[in-house]
Amino acid sequence: MATLSSPLLRVRLRSVLMFLSIVGPGIITANADNDVGGIGTYSLAGAQFGYSLLWLLIPVTVILYVAQEMCARMGVITGKGLADLIRENFGVKVTFWVLVLFVLGDLGNVATEFAGVFSSGTIFHTYVALISPYMLVPLVALLVFVTVTSNSRKIVERIFFVFCAVYVAYIISGIIVHPNWHDVLIGTFLPHFTPSKAYFLMIVGVIGTTIAPWQQFYIQAAAAEKGVPQADYKYTQWDVAIGSISCDIVAFFIILASAATIYVFNAGHPAHPITVSLPSDVAVALTPLAGKFASLLFAIGLLNAAMFTASILPLSTAYYVCEAFGFERGIELHFKQAPIFYSLYLAFIVIGAGVVLLPGAPLLGIIFYSQVVNGALLPIVLVLTLLLVNNKRLMGAYTNSLTFNVIAWATVIIVGALTVVSVVTSLVPSLSS
Amino acid sequence: MPFTEGFVSELVGRKATVDGLPIGKVADFLIHEPNDTFPKIEGIVIKTAQGPRFAPIDQVVDIEPDGRVELKLTPKDPAPSDDDVLYLVSDLLDKQIVDVDGRKVVRINDIELANTAGHLRVVAADIGVSGLLRRLGLHWIGRRLTPEMYRGGPRAMIAWNSVAPITDKNPSDVRLSVTESKLARLHPSDLAEIIGDLSKVEAASIVRQLDDETAADAFEHLEPDVQKSVIDDIGTERAADIIEEMDSDDAADLLSELPEEQRAKLLAEMNTYTAQELRELVKYDEDTAGGLMTTDYVWIYPHRTTEATVRKIRELGPNTEFIYYLYVVDKRDRLLGVLSLRTLLLALPTAFIERIMDTDVITVPPDMPAKDVAATIAKYDLLAVPVLHETGKLLGVVTVDDAIDAIIPEEMITHLPRFTRHRGHRIPQEAEG
Numbered sequence: 001m002a003t004l005s006s007p008l009l010r011v012r013l014r015s016v017l018m019f020l021s022i023v024g025p026g027i028i029t030a031n032a033d034n035d036v037g038g039i040g041t042y043s044l045a046g047a048q049f050g051y052s053l054l055w056l057l058i059p060v061t062v063i064l065y066v067a068q069e070m071c072a073r074m075g076v077i078t079g080k081g082l083a084d085l086i087r088e089n090f091g092v093k094v095t096f097w098v099l100v101l102f103v104l105g106d107l108g109n110v111a112t113e114f115a116g117v118f119s120s121g122t123i124f125h126t127y128v129a130l131i132s133p134y135m136l137v138p139l140v141a142l143l144v145f146v147t148v149t150s151n152s153r154k155i156v157e158r159i160f161f162v163f164c165a166v167y168v169a170y171i172i173s174g175i176i177v178h179p180n181w182h183d184v185l186i187g188t189f190l191p192h193f194t195p196s197k198a199y200f201l202m203i204v205g206v207i208g209t210t211i212a213p214w215q216q217f218y219i220q221a222a223a224a225e226k227g228v229p230q231a232d233y234k235y236t237q238w239d240v241a242i243g244s245i246s247c248d249i250v251a252f253f254i255i256l257a258s259a260a261t262i263y264v265f266n267a268g269h270p271a272h273p274i275t276v277s278l279p280s281d282v283a284v285a286l287t288p289l290a291g292k293f294a295s296l297l298f299a300i301g302l303l304n305a306a307m308f309t310a311s312i313l314p315l316s317t318a319y320y321v322c323e324a325f326g327f328e329r330g331i332e333l334h335f336k337q338a339p340i341f342y343s344l345y346l347a348f349i350v351i352g353a354g355v356v357l358l359p360g361a362p363l364l365g366i367i368f369y370s371q372v373v374n375g376a377l378l379p380i381v382l383v384l385t386l387l388l389v390n391n392k393r394l395m396g397a398y399t400n401s402l403t404f405n406v407i408a409w410a411t412v413i414i415v416g417a418l419t420v421v422s423v424v425t426s427l428v429p430s431l432s433s
Numbered sequence: 434m435p436f437t438e439g440f441v442s443e444l445v446g447r448k449a450t451v452d453g454l455p456i457g458k459v460a461d462f463l464i465h466e467p468n469d470t471f472p473k474i475e476g477i478v479i480k481t482a483q484g485p486r487f488a489p490i491d492q493v494v495d496i497e498p499d500g501r502v503e504l505k506l507t508p509k510d511p512a513p514s515d516d517d518v519l520y521l522v523s524d525l526l527d528k529q530i531v532d533v534d535g536r537k538v539v540r541i542n543d544i545e546l547a548n549t550a551g552h553l554r555v556v557a558a559d560i561g562v563s564g565l566l567r568r569l570g571l572h573w574i575g576r577r578l579t580p581e582m583y584r585g586g587p588r589a590m591i592a593w594n595s596v597a598p599i600t601d602k603n604p605s606d607v608r609l610s611v612t613e614s615k616l617a618r619l620h621p622s623d624l625a626e627i628i629g630d631l632s633k634v635e636a637a638s639i640v641r642q643l644d645d646e647t648a649a650d651a652f653e654h655l656e657p658d659v660q661k662s663v664i665d666d667i668g669t670e671r672a673a674d675i676i677e678e679m680d681s682d683d684a685a686d687l688l689s690e691l692p693e694e695q696r697a698k699l700l701a702e703m704n705t706y707t708a709q710e711l712r713e714l715v716k717y718d719e720d721t722a723g724g725l726m727t728t729d730y731v732w733i734y735p736h737r738t739t740e741a742t743v744r745k746i747r748e749l750g751p752n753t754e755f756i757y758y759l760y761v762v763d764k765r766d767r768l769l770g771v772l773s774l775r776t777l778l779l780a781l782p783t784a785f786i787e788r789i790m791d792t793d794v795i796t797v798p799p800d801m802p803a804k805d806v807a808a809t810i811a812k813y814d815l816l817a818v819p820v821l822h823e824t825g826k827l828l829g830v831v832t833v834d835d836a837i838d839a840i841i842p843e844e845m846i847t848h849l850p851r852f853t854r855h856r857g858h859r860i861p862q863e864a865e866g
Binding site: 078087088091092093096224227229230325326 | 540542565568631632634636662
């Protein structure tokens with residue numbers, strides 16, 4: 001018969017349609033991964049070490065995929081959230097203390113996002129005097145609260161995709177600063193070690209910021225909610241893979257942007273180096289080095305990332321905490337019906353935005369310590385994930401393969417060891433000398 | 434025994450003794466009939482140095498006020514495998530259950546036991562904050578809070594007679610009958626909401642507990658994507674049984690959503706008559722008269738008497754969806770007239786149908802859009818409108834409720850995680866107390 005009904009074509013067409021219907025959680029999650037903490041860390045990596053850390057993004061992509069794929073798989077197979085599974089399999093006590101840690105960690109993350117809003121506000125202020133960071137932060141907090149609780153899912157979903165699209169700003173700003181592509185290629189494909197403590201800490205920072213613990217919860221909830229049939233799980237795997245790769249492509253260009261400008265400048269002017277501590281410092285530095293356009297793009301990207309994560313993170317945290325403890329939850333309920341859910345959600349936004357508005361708030365400290373806490377929580381969430389994903393009663397035939405377990409446990413051990421060392425040295429600076 | 438009532442969390446981990454000498458610790462409680470009003474405890478699992486041992490309940494001499502359990506003899510038998518029996522701690526604690534009277538899914542924080550007439554029984558599930566605090570060993574905090582807060586709202590304790598566990602396990606090895614499943618007490622649309630709230634594995638295990646008729650009623654209210662995932666999980670044979678019991682229009686809608694291959698398999702499992710009928714219905718577009726119509730109506734021949742017709746309705750009525758209008762057809766199924774139940778009841782018993790029927794019938798073609806069908810029904814104040822083939826053959830009828838359903842805008846299907854999705858809690862009921 002006609003070619004249209006040929007079985008091969010139909011199979012292909014079905015695959016494409018299936019993929020499009022299942023794609024989403026992985027890409028949204030991975031993009032939300034390049035939040036303010038991430039942008040800060042990547043900028044710093046580029047500014048301090050130029051292109052010589054680019055190679056790290058390849059193994060980090062593999063680890064990110066392994067970590068997120070496990071949770072996405074648990075979401076698809078069990079149809080439950082990660083906090084749910086922790087509660088059902090490890091009991092109240094473990095759940096309680098784990099969630100206390102995660103709530104504190106996430107509070108730090110939310111404050112970090114608002115610190116990002118604040119510092120992008122300082123950049124915009126130089127263009128439009130009317131925009132002040134003290135105005136931008138409450139405005140964003142209100143905007144986030146209103147859009148997310150407006151209960152118009154159509155709008156929320158569209159906004160999320162716009163957020164994902166705006167990340168292209170970083171790719172553009174990474175290209176228009178004219179990096180030395182020869183050095184970029186060498187830095188990407190030839191692993192290179194600088195035996196210094198700063199270089200080592202930066203490796204930990206990049207790993208810790210790329211694989212954020214809260215995202216494990218988010219991706220599992222999102223995958224569970226999609227209701228993907230087990231037989232079509234392979235499409236979710238592709239979603240996660242594409243998400244992980246696109247996340248690290250954005251990270252790659254953020255590193256390029258600061259490496260091609262700040263690192264190169266500092267190499268040429270060792271006497272008067274530009275120091276980078278806040279993500280917005282990169283935007284400031286870009287103006288004289290690469291022009292206003294690159295700088296503005298960077299600041300827009302920063303605000304975008306901050307708003308994106310600030311929309312998702314408080315809500316998903318409040319949600320999974322309530323889910324684990326059986327409290328009423330969901331934005332379609334009234335405050336009186338779900339008081340704990342709303343109190344948690346509001347507390348996240350109010351405290352997160354409030355902290356950065358305090359006069360002389362240590363923005364750098366907020367960003368830095370929230371990354372440290374993320375790093376410390378990562379091994380915990382990975383170990384719990386591994387125990388759950390290898391539980392035959394939960395996962396049936398979908399437990400980890402041997403290769404996967406080897407990679408995952410190696411990640412836990414390496415990240416765990418790196419984290420312990422870096423947390424200890426950063427909390428007790430005297431030890432590191 | 435002096436033991437009158439207490440919580441599982443207060444007993445687990447306490448000493449088990451024989452003649453006052455400790456032999457191990459209380460680990461778990463076994464029940465056989467989780468769907469009983471107040472299930473009897475059949476035995477206690479004692480964690481000993483040799484591993485878990487099982488003590489049947491008649492071995493228990495006493496439970497002291499401090500939670501110590503005195504046994505007659507040291508238990509020697511290993512605990513029955515978790516696959517065949519139901520344990521309070523490992524299978525119910527921290528898991529979700531359906532609160533049949535509260536009509537929602539809740540999580541068990543603790544389980545209350547009581548000694549009634551010499552039997553230790555499960556009496557209630559604690560879903561409140563106090564249960565959480567007790568489990569965390571933070572019970573003292575609760576006493577300092579106001580009693581309402583402490584009890585965690587109006588429904589902190591659920592009597593076990595309205596608890597329906599969500600589990601596939603069926604320890605008594607007898608298939609639950611209609612009366613046994615507490616879930617059958619729920620209104621089908623409430624049951625459907627609960628099923629929609631659960632993960633697909635849990636949803637399938639709930640459906641397995643129901644008889645075909647209850648499941649079919651609930652299925653009629655489920656969203657298409659939930660229907661699909663449940664069907665995937667419960668297997669073709671059971672799914673076919675349930676679909677057979679559904680109203681033909683809902684069954685056809687469901688089948689039309691499925692891939693061709695799966696639909697063919699399901700139809701092959703059904704009885705030939707129903708399958709043939711559904712095959713016809715599936716051909717029509719969902720948003721047309723053909724897609725909305727049911728074939729489950731009463732038809733009669735014109736030369737019958739009123740009395741004979743009333744007898745026929747008594748016979749067919751209980752299993753027929755729509756009996757308020759009777760459709761008069763000839764031997765070739767062509768529509769001759771229509772008769773309301775009212776006309777029938779008011780006519781003389783000896784009157785012939787062809788004398789009292791209304792021959793001026795409003796009809797619609799099968800391809801008429803749903804909106805226009807609804808408008809027709811509204812315009813002529815009908816309870817149903819017959820759908821005619823161009824040859825005059827009666828294909829089916831669209832009832833007023835199905836027409837209304839078709840024109841009310843459907844909930845937008847979202848791909849966002851659950852926290853942005855409507856969870857369907859009935860607001861007035863939630864606000865009570």
